[in-house]
Amino acid sequence: MKTILFVIGILIFGITHSQTISEAELLNYISINSGGVYDTQVIQMGNYNSAEIQAQQISLTQSGEFQQFYYTETSLVPSNLNVNVEGNNNYVEIYGNNQIMDNITINIEGDNRNVIIRNYP
Numbered sequence: 001m002k003t004i005l006f007v008i009g010i011l012i013f014g015i016t017h018s019q020t021i022s023e024a025e026l027l028n029y030i031s032i033n034s035g036g037v038y039d040t041q042v043i044q045m046g047n048y049n050s051a052e053i054q055a056q057q058i059s060l061t062q063s064g065e066f067q068q069f070y071y072t073e074t075s076l077v078p079s080n081l082n083v084n085v086e087g088n089n090n091y092v093e094i095y096g097n098n099q100i101m102d103n104i105t106i107n108i109e110g111d112n113r114n115v116i117i118r119n120y121p
Contacts, residue, residue, distance in 0.1 A: 040056070040057065040058050041058070041060070043060070043061045043062070044062045045061075045064075046064045046065045047065050048066045048067075049062045049064075049065070050067070050068050051069040051070075052069070052070045054072045054073060055072070055079075055081070056073065057078035057079070058071060058079075058080075058081045058083070059081070059082045060085075061084045063087075064086055064087045064111075066089045066090075067088075067090050067091075068090070068091045069093075070092070070094070071083075071094045073096070073097050074095070074096040074097060075096075075097050075098070079097040079103070079104070080103050081094070081097070081106070082105040083105075083106045084105070084107045086110075087108070087109060087110045087111045087112075088112070089111055089112050090110075091113070092115045093115070093117070094119075095117070095118050096118060097119055098120070100119070
């Protein structure tokens, strides 16, 4: 019985330790490859535009009136997203990022548009 508990304890410790190393390696990869500098650029032209961004690297251009933009990045690796919205009364919501969203450009033109993108890794 003691042997089984000892083996289970070693397995749990090994799994926990290997996961910690993987997270540390990921953070090291991010800091080496990005230089620790993140760039977020927001340009708004018009009245009553709003943007709520929780990300490290994004470029947003809103041109028009009553634009709403919401973006929440869920990964430690930035996706370098570019979004251009032109028109009036547009709503854009992007939640999460994955490999499909890496270096993507989203262009939205027109009035009264709703775009909702949900990404799950």
